Amino acid sequence: MHRLAGIFLSLAILVGSALSPVHAEDKTLTVFAAASMKNALDDIDAAFTARTGIKVSASYAASSTLAKQIEQGAPADIFVSADLDWMDYATAKKTINEATRVNLLGNTIVLIAPKDSRIDHVTIAQGFDLAKLAGDGKIATGDVKAVPVGKYAKAALEKLGAWQAAEPKFAMADSVRAALTLVARGEAVLGIVYSTDAKVEPGVKIVGTFPVDSHPAIIYPVAATATAKPEATQYLDYLHSQAAKTVLEKYGFNYLLKPVS
Structure with missing residues (x-):
């Protein structure tokens, strides 16, 4: 009997270890963000992970490059553009979830x-x-x-x-x-x-x-992509928070939203 229980325990451990990498992968978000966001967003991502346990992998480049990579199927969950044009481009290509789009920041x-x-x-x-x-x-x-x-x-x-x-x-x-x-x-x-x-x-x-x-107003819109994981909603919510506002303003951005938490 004890031997049978040991076999079941071993099987449970094996099954658990096989599933855990998948579970961990599900709890990772990929953020594509304008290069100018790097320092501020690195701080925000660290704080978001500490609060939620969801890891964030960020890719920084020109908004034009990122929008085209998303169009070509790059696995992004969030897109932050440094202008309206490239978010409009993503909207036209139906690569973002338009209902989640908001104007997040201003700059000079x-x-x-x-x-x-x-x-x-x-x-x-x-x-x-x-x-x-x-x-x-x-x-x-x-x-x-x-x-x-x-x-x-x-x-x-x-x-x-x-x-x-x-x-x-x-x-x-x-x-x-x-x-x-x-x-x-x-x-x-x-x-x-x-x-x-x-x-x-x-x-x-x-x-x-x-x-x-x-020049045209410098506006950074943000949105979840059309293929975003469910956790993307938590990330967007965090960008709406007072904690995110504090970090972004520390780096000199003009925060355009009214914090909701």
Whole structure:
């Protein structure tokens, strides 16, 4: 009898160990988020996991890249875009659950230079000469045809009358963080990034801020994907919380929602 009980116990342990990896996998969420979200979202994800036990795997890149990866079947549960256009793209492709979509954050774009640059305070207004300011150097930002920060930058420079002369000096990066790195390393004399990026990179300084009316409003929408796991609802709820708001504002984002918890 004791021997039979031992066999059943061994079988139970074997079955349990076979099921546990599947169970653990079910409790992992994959978040695709705009590169500029990395520092803040890493903190939020750690706090979310501590609270819920649900692990979060985050992938950071340009919103354009992420939207296309989701379209091609990448297994994401949450998408955070740095502009409305790429969330609209995902909506049109039916790769997100539109009912879960909300506008989460706002941001600003700034002109940066390497920390030891002689360029200091720049007044960014109609007619400012960015090309002259850059001299023989390069200006880094995201690809103006696809990466949100680059699109915002081009729109602002066109409105301010500075784009045409400055365009040949631009070094187009595949994400805002790549542009930030080019400036921090001194490979570009100037860069246009989000203020939140400049805040977390000690190798650069902000030398000017673009007027908010010089470009479309910078809005970060978030949504669950069409194939999201049920736990995605808990993650979106957490982004609506006071705890998430506190972290995001600490990193300089403008929190657009009213916290519900």
